[in-house]
Amino acid sequence: MNSLGLYFHIPFCLRKCSYCSFYSLAGRTDIHQRYAEAISRQLLLYAKKYQNKLRPLTSIFFGGGTPTLLPPQTLSRLLVECLEQFAVANQAEISIEVNPATVAGNSLAILRQAGFNRLSIGVQSLHDKELRQLGRPHTVADAVETVQLARRAGFENINLDLMYGLPGQKLQSWQRTLEDALELEPTHLSLYELTIEEGTPFAFLEEQGQLVLPTEDTVLLMLEETQQALQQADFQRYEISNYAQPGYQCQHNINYWQNGEYLGLGAGAVAFFNKTRCTVIADAEQYCERLEHEEELWQDREKLGQEAAFRETVIMGLRMTAGISLTGITERFGINTEAYYGETLHRLIRQGMLHIVQDRLRLTAQGFLFANAVMAELV
Numbered sequence: 001m002n003s004l005g006l007y008f009h010i011p012f013c014l015r016k017c018s019y020c021s022f023y024s025l026a027g028r029t030d031i032h033q034r035y036a037e038a039i040s041r042q043l044l045l046y047a048k049k050y051q052n053k054l055r056p057l058t059s060i061f062f063g064g065g066t067p068t069l070l071p072p073q074t075l076s077r078l079l080v081e082c083l084e085q086f087a088v089a090n091q092a093e094i095s096i097e098v099n100p101a102t103v104a105g106n107s108l109a110i111l112r113q114a115g116f117n118r119l120s121i122g123v124q125s126l127h128d129k130e131l132r133q134l135g136r137p138h139t140v141a142d143a144v145e146t147v148q149l150a151r152r153a154g155f156e157n158i159n160l161d162l163m164y165g166l167p168g169q170k171l172q173s174w175q176r177t178l179e180d181a182l183e184l185e186p187t188h189l190s191l192y193e194l195t196i197e198e199g200t201p202f203a204f205l206e207e208q209g210q211l212v213l214p215t216e217d218t219v220l221l222m223l224e225e226t227q228q229a230l231q232q233a234d235f236q237r238y239e240i241s242n243y244a245q246p247g248y249q250c251q252h253n254i255n256y257w258q259n260g261e262y263l264g265l266g267a268g269a270v271a272f273f274n275k276t277r278c279t280v281i282a283d284a285e286q287y288c289e290r291l292e293h294e295e296e297l298w299q300d301r302e303k304l305g306q307e308a309a310f311r312e313t314v315i316m317g318l319r320m321t322a323g324i325s326l327t328g329i330t331e332r333f334g335i336n337t338e339a340y341y342g343e344t345l346h347r348l349i350r351q352g353m354l355h356i357v358q359d360r361l362r363l364t365a366q367g368f369l370f371a372n373a374v375m376a377e378l379v
């Protein structure tokens with residue numbers, strides 16, 4: 001496990017989407033600059049703490065929220081500081097999440113020049129009606145323009161985030177979004193089924209009976225259609241929700257799914273290092289204050305025992321189509337997966353949810369459709 005990721009969390013958004021339960025702040029431009037300074041402070045603290053003790057970073061990821069609400073010069077300065085303070089592997093993947101309608105003029109060119117080499121664009125749908133319903137602050141035209149701007153800025157590696165299973169969405173509407181997305185020639189697609197999260201406007205509408213979601217059968221058809229369309233377009237599914245053209249799998253996320261080590265900067269960011277998982281306080285103002293006064297940043301700190309780390313690694317590894325190496329897991333944790341899960345594992349294999357192929361335990365095609373239920377048995 002030689003990967004090491006670094007995540008920057010920028011929790012600002014233009015406005016809150018109707019389905020979103022993430023920690024993010026809409027309309028708080030007043031603290032953008034202060035927050036950028038705080039994150040730069042945390043970066044320097046990390047650099048001082050780990051100086052010469054870290055292997056080179058293999059991926060850097062600016063996520064949110066909407067990182068591109070910060071000026072491109074600020075984001076570039078943060079990246080440059082990071083490149084100055086840490087050893088970074090050759091060919092490291094350096095991604096930034098972008099939401100349409102938040103990048104204008106030459107901002108993407110500035111980011112490309114600073115060293116970002118992968119963009120992840122929050123498109124979600126290519127129908128204006130669906131975007132309005134989701135509460136997204138952009139239009140289809142904004143999304144298409146963002147992809148064009150990205151290409152002109154020199155980004156070759158582009159992910160599009162899309163959502164299916166939307167209220168009132170028909171199979172044909174999803175097919176159309178998928179076709180239109182492929183015409184934009186991305187190298188990677190992240191496709192998420194809408195889930196209704198507690199406390200969101202969508203949860204309220206659902207309670208009132210005002211949200212009509214597609215049936216389970218329609219969602220399964222959407223998934224089947226997705227598989228076919230993407231296979232024809234030379235995309236390979238490599239994780240439950242992620243598809244890439246050969247060579248364009250997201251290295252930063254693969255490191256998460258392999259339960260590798262990563263550091264996290266920003267309010268609410270998580271780090272996993274030296275078998276310890278730490279979560280930074282998920283409040284932007286307190287985050288700034290604590291850094292300004294050199295106070296403790298962690299809201300949560302947990303040392304993972306061997307068995308807990310083993311189970312997490314199995315669950316997360318099964319999210320990927322490559323599954324997990326049984327020998328590799330035994331070498332890493334000293335635990336034999338088949339002996340540990342015993343009859344539960346064998347039953348899931350008999351039921352056609354899992355299979356073992358040349359030392360790798362994987363979800364079957366059927367298992368991918370019921371992945372949550374399978375994981376719940378192994379957790």
Ligand code: SF4
Nearest residue numbers: 013016017020024065
């Ligand atoms: S842009 Fe993303 S993080 Fe921000 S409110 Fe919408 S879904 Fe949530």
